[in-house]
Amino acid sequence: MTDATLSFEEAMEKYDPVLGFEVHVELNTKTKMFSSAPNVFGDEPNTNVNEVDLGMPGVLPVVNKTAIESSIKIGLALNCKIAERCRFARKNYFYPDTPKNFQTSQYDEPIAYDGYLDVELSDGTVFRVEIERAHMEEDAGKLTHMGGATGRIQGADYSLVDYNRSGVPLVEIVTKPIEGAGSRAPELAKAYVAAVREIVKNLGVSDAKMERGNVRCDANVSLRPHGRERFGIRSETKNVNSLRAVEHAVRYEIQRHAAVLDSGEPVTQETRHWHEDTRTTTSGRAKSDADDYRYFPEPDLVPITASREWVEELRATLPEPPAARRKRLQADWGYSDLEFRDVVNAGVMDEIEETIAAGATATVARKWWMGEIVGRAKTADVDPGQLGVAPATIVELNQMVEDGKINNKMASEVLDGVLAGEGTPAEIVEKRGLAVVSDDAPLLEAIDAALAAQPDVADKIRAGKLQAIGAIVGGVMKATRGQADAGRVKELILQRLGVEG
Amino acid sequence: MTENNELIRLTAAALAEKLAAREITAVEVTQAYLDRIAAVDGKVHAFLHVNADEALAVAAEVDAIRAAGGAAAEELHVLAGVPIAVKDLIVTIGQPTTAGSKILEGWHSPYDATVVERLRAAKMPILGKTNLDEFAMGSSTEHSAFGPTHNPWDLDRIPGGSGGGSAAAVAAFEAPLALGTDTGGSIRQPGAVTGTVGVKPTYGGVSRYGAIAMASSLDQIGPVSRTVLDSALLHQVIGGHDPRDSTSLPDPMEDLVAAARTGNVEGMKIGIIKELHGEGYQAGVENRFNESLELLKGAGAEIVEVSCPNFKYALGAYYLIMPSEASSNLAKFDGVRYGLRVLPEQGPMTIERVMGATRAAGFGDEVKRRIILGTYALSAGYYDAYYGSAQKVRTLIQRDFDAAFAKADVLISPTAPTTAFKLGEKLNDPLAMYLNDVATIPANMAGVPGLSLPGGLADEDGLPVGIQLLAPARQDARLYRVGAVLESLLEAQWGGPLLDRAPSLTAPSLTDSAPAVAGAPASHGGSH
Structure with a gap:
């Protein structure tokens, strides 16, 4: 009842x-x-x-x-x-x-x-x-x-x-x-x-x-x-x-x-x-x-x-009180008042501190916790800290993105894999075959196909309308199932069309 | 008298000397005691368990070390090879510990009490475990679930309690030494009625770790022996700080043996407690008490009278504090983790009902009586009137002692108001039973040390009378100093130890017509 x-x-x-x-x-x-x-x-x-x-x-x-x-x-x-x-x-x-x-x-x-x-x-x-x-x-x-x-x-x-x-x-x-x-x-x-x-x-x-x-x-x-x-x-x-x-x-x-x-x-x-x-x-x-x-x-x-x-x-050994600590952390991390309050309210201040201690920058730590993990915790209906994301995982994922091994979209996918218990980020990248395609040959092939499919767009780019390039990049990413490095794709398109970037 | 009979009549101090001089072996001594137990314990029933194999093995080890000589032999404790009996309230690895209760029948402790560790470290062979009133609740040993112990002076009489087993074992020459526990007189009163020596040390002087608690704030382990010096020797083995008992005193031990050896009362003030003699005390007890006073005076002591007006409330307050603590201490015996488990015969099988059925079947009447008293005294709405008031009385008793010790170095009284009464005589009158401890309880309430030694035989019944000495907290040495003097004066008067006058338990005599021991457990008498 x-x-x-x-x-x-x-x-x-x-x-x-x-x-x-x-x-x-x-x-x-x-x-x-x-x-x-x-x-x-x-x-x-x-x-x-x-x-x-x-x-x-x-x-x-x-x-x-x-x-x-x-x-x-x-x-x-x-x-x-x-x-x-x-x-x-x-x-x-x-x-x-x-x-x-x-x-x-x-x-x-x-x-x-x-x-x-x-x-x-x-x-x-x-x-x-x-x-x-x-x-x-x-x-x-x-x-x-x-x-x-x-x-x-x-x-x-x-x-x-x-x-x-x-x-x-x-x-x-x-x-x-x-x-x-x-x-x-x-x-x-x-x-x-x-x-x-x-x-x-x-x-x-x-x-x-x-x-x-x-x-x-x-x-x-x-x-x-x-x-x-x-x-x-x-x-x-x-x-x-x-x-x-x-x-x-x-x-x-x-x-x-x-x-x-x-x-x-x-x-x-x-x-x-x-x-x-x-x-x-x-x-x-x-x-x-x-x-x-x-x-x-x-x-x-x-x-x-x-x-x-x-x-x-014993009193002399006490650490700084929480309010003072918050003030100090906000200053150290360079977050705005709003950013910091969001972090506190989301209950991830300690986690961000640990992530920074593990080697991430304040910006990266905030991006991951507030951008990726808090949302997942909400969906799972648990406190973010209880989701099971180790600071080292974030540092590793971020390093892979910075090294150009994977892109942000893939990193998010890898995080899901980590939470699903599939292994470490490196293992998941390996297992799922995730890697930014950095060999130019398959990219050029996809670019040529995309340009051929959209000749009017190719003309626009040749005429200097560089913002039109997105449609071609999109086609390439689709063809490579997101594994291409978008920056490199852009360079190659411009090269192909003989346009100065 | 056989050679072995001579061995068992030696004091622990004399045994120690002969062992050190290699005139005798520890195995001979231990075997002599085991033979004596086999010969007389059927009548006395001092032991609940006899630990022959282990005792002989320890004795053999001591003999081997002595025979080999060298540093290891030099380092042996003075009492190494001197056997001892242990009250069955104190836990021991390798032997059952019952606390005299059905609820623990067959239970073996996984750990040794601190005092037992110290006995083992001194390599004293442990002869076995001695009988007691269930959970040490009683003054006659009749409340043992395994049948009463009989007083070696008269097998129809009680040996005192709760430590009647330890006192009777020592009085019957079944052990030279024993350990007892004293919550309200359970070492001293049995000592008095069996013509032996018993000491309750200062509270905190001996670790309580491994003594099954009755009343934590009153319990104390102490020595039982035939002479004052022997008690000092044993006290020195078991005493001293133990980090596992937070109520254990941090002080270094005084040299109690030296105090016993150099006894002297010259110029000492000895205080008679006005409230602890006279009315209510048997005439023969009073006579022996007065004789002791005369002897001490003759030895140069000054006898003064002190008054402790609040002692008259001690018994009442004791019977609130002790059952209160006991009701909580005994809660752990519930059949869940160890010991007896009894399932309810009908109705639902809930944990409460299993606990209830176990406790109903496992505890005897006196234990139940005290659990009920204590539970009531601690209940909401009664706490202040009962437990609270009793604690105030306790403070008043402590102040009475403080005032008395400002006038006297030690205090003196009869240990018990009467000599040993007949088995069964007071079994149905708990209040009369409780009165046995009227002179011993104040020391427990204040935490001060007390010693009982034989003061002679009462004129009217020819049974032993005990003289109690009390000293300020941490001044246990004074008890031995004075006790040794009084003992030697009395023995000079008697022409030997009082126990020489005890009836033989083996020679054909009147006491052989005593009834056989009732209710002896299967484990009794030589099994291990």
């Missing part, structure tokens, strides 16, 4: 959205939050584990100091205060992805609190998002439910669990309620998560790949009638794992809430599951503030103390 929705415009007319985000950032420390097992993504299941990650009897946790450092850096980058002393707590609940049947997480003593992040929207408007806290916790194992229709634990025949992810260090960044976004709420949602991702990536504390779950967003949405102060009942859409999905999920939930409220029913306080295919959410489990996790301070860990000296040392 699909939920009723109102159009976004009607929803906005009637209601004022309030947002809130919990963004989980997986840290890229060498080892896990509380054990010496490696923190590596994608390995054979249950290989990056030791007795601590498996919750064996008798084990004890030890805090990863690098994870603390990373968390403090994130807190500082989010303009937070850093607690001088804080503790972990145990969040008790029985579920097989948590081997101890409790999660070790900070609770009422987060390491960072009371911060803010200024988020720039597509038209340059700056919106301040207040940060309530950033706290440390451990990730749970990954469950895969086999059999059954829903892919959930209910109704599954059996479930597989991979504890490689168990104990991976996480920082959860929680915003205060975000009011006043109005109809820009979906856009703000995307921009906020993008900004957080950018920060943790620049800090070097996370691989920040959303498609791998390095950055995961739970989006809270509630609506209230315009002019009312009290918040409405919220839903929490879990694990929205791309920037586009964050935008879509917030938009969808606004439309769904509006329809529920319009029907006179209260919104159910619950978690929602996001479905990328239908761009809708479905009901998860009921969540009330009375969920009882029996939190208590983790007795196996001593409190964490962050001396002011240490915090200042």
